[in-house]
Amino acid sequence: MNLHTKYIVLFLALAAVVTACNQKSEQELKNTTRVIKGLYSYGPEIKSFTDCEEGREYWVADSAKTLELAYSNFNFEKPYEPVYIEVECHLIKSDSLIVSADFDSTMVVTKLLKITKEIPDGPCN
Structure with missing residues (x-):
């Protein structure tokens, strides 16, 4: 094989590895995405959420x-x-290193489904 062909083969192999790694990361993200319900508070220093069901x-x-x-x-x-x-x-x-260290986990919101001032009866009250 000439040098040009070796570079093409190497590039294709590298592209296949990168694509496989990206697909796995996207799949893992989909598996961990979930719908969660609870109370959200926002202000200048704190952005917090309390899960109604678990209390976390x-x-x-x-x-x-x-x-x-x-x-x-x-x-x-x-x-x-x-x-x-x-x-x-x-x-x-x-x-x-930041304020969020006071919390065990950070909830990364990807989509807002509902927001209301009305807190429903049940574990949230």
Whole structure:
């Protein structure tokens, strides 16, 4: 084989490995994405979520860029007023160098499904 052909074969092999790795990462992400329901509070220093069913508290990262905006549209007089939300998200370990270190996990919101001031009866109350 000439040098040109070797580079093409090497490039194709590398591309196949990268593609296989990316497919696995996307599949793992899909497996960990879930719908979660609970109370969300937002303010200048804290973005927190409490899972109604488990009672666990999470730091919130809004990758969808819609949760904080929807919360702000309620025009609360004071920060940190809880609202009920339903979101698609996945959980990651919290960064130990920022405020989120006070929380075991960070909830990364990928899609806002519902947000309301009305907190339903049940474990959230």
